Amino acid sequence: MPATLMRCPLLLGRQPVTALRHSFSSSRMRRVRKAAGGGGQGPPPAYGGLLLDAGGTLLQLAQPVAETYATLGRPYGVMKSEKYIMEGFKRAFSAPWPKTLRYQGDGRPFWRIVVAEATDCTNSNYFEEVYQYYAHGDAWRLPGGAYRTLRDLKDAGVKLAVVSNFDTRLRKLLKDLNVSHMFDAIVVSSEVGYEKPAPEIFKIALDQIGVEARNAVHVGDDETADKAGANAIGLKCWLWGEDVKKFSEIQHQIVAKGSR
Known part of the structure; x- marks a missing residue:
């Protein structure tokens, strides 16, 4: 219950507590859906899938x-x-x-x-x-706004995947940082036997989230491993630090441009 209501019992007398809870819950969901562009309201996002590099992009030292x-x-x-x-x-x-x-x-x-x-x-x-x-x-740390962007994109129906050249520590790191549950797929090179820029690792991720390359975008920080690798199978790539510098920009490119 919001602190303002607890401090002001007169407000509680104007309508049942259950109604207030429902009102605040519904209001919050509308704001989230509006921010994400999802929830069945408005046009679909520009991309149905987002693939993310881990080290240097989603995971910062x-x-x-x-x-x-x-x-x-x-x-x-x-x-x-x-x-x-x-x-x-x-x-x-x-x-x-x-x-x-x-x-x-x-x-x-x-x-x-x-x-x-x-x-x-x-x-x-x-x-x-x-x-x-x-x-x-x-x-490690997440870039500013990363968690909120992942949550909002997921709420908008965008499928999320990590595609990383990493060892077996990655899954634990994503869990430690409380984001592993956000992803529909976590594809690690040491597990699948392919490293970016090999096309196979991107294809595995796309297959796992059920999205075609033309309807997805990859974000990573390496010109060869990420951009060249993704582009080779028709997957668009935004370089972290150049094409996009904040996770809010990723969200804007996916959600806002989908409304045009």
């Missing part, structure tokens, strides 16, 4: 990776500057990977190389501490 590597590494003798660590981190990611997938299962083989290249430290205990740090939701 709570603090810079170089800062984390340096802080956790000090007890293990890591004295490299954050600039040095970041350069090594980028080198590890840009180097050719001899296997089919970077992220196989829990991704530890690949991440051991990344941590060692970035810090020059091969201590197993240090690696495990870094690995476990990123296995918890506290290490």
Whole structure:
């Protein structure tokens, strides 16, 4: 019950409490539906499906990776500057990977190389501490407005999917951040055996949500893995940080443009 009503009993006398509850509930639902453009009112959204990249798009780091590597590494003798660590981190990611997938299962083989290249430290205990740090939701955050956008798009009938090059920690991270239940499909490269930009990973996601490529849009932060990969199967892609910079913009592009 709204606090104003609890403070003012005279208002309660004007109509039954059950009626007030129904009124406020209905009013709230109308506002949500109006914001989302759904609920059976107005034209359908511009797209019936939204695919989202995880790391770098839906999941943002709570603090810079170089800062984390340096802080956790000090007890293990890591004295490299954050600039040095970041350069090594980028080198590890840009180097050719001899296997089919970077992220196989829990991704530890690949991440051991990344941590060692970035810090020059091969201590197993240090690696495990870094690995476990990123296995918890506290290490990540959602962009502003992400949760509300997902909720409103879902209410509007848009099918939602995560499509990510990630290891088996991803499902727990999405649960920790209280968004896993929002998605109709969560497609992780280490589980399905394909990594973006492979067309198969996008097709798996579209099949799982039951939406055709021409009626969906993908949002990710990588020109090759996300944009080129999605476009190759006729799936439109908006680059995070360029085409869209806020989740409210994603919602506007999907809902507002559907009303034109």
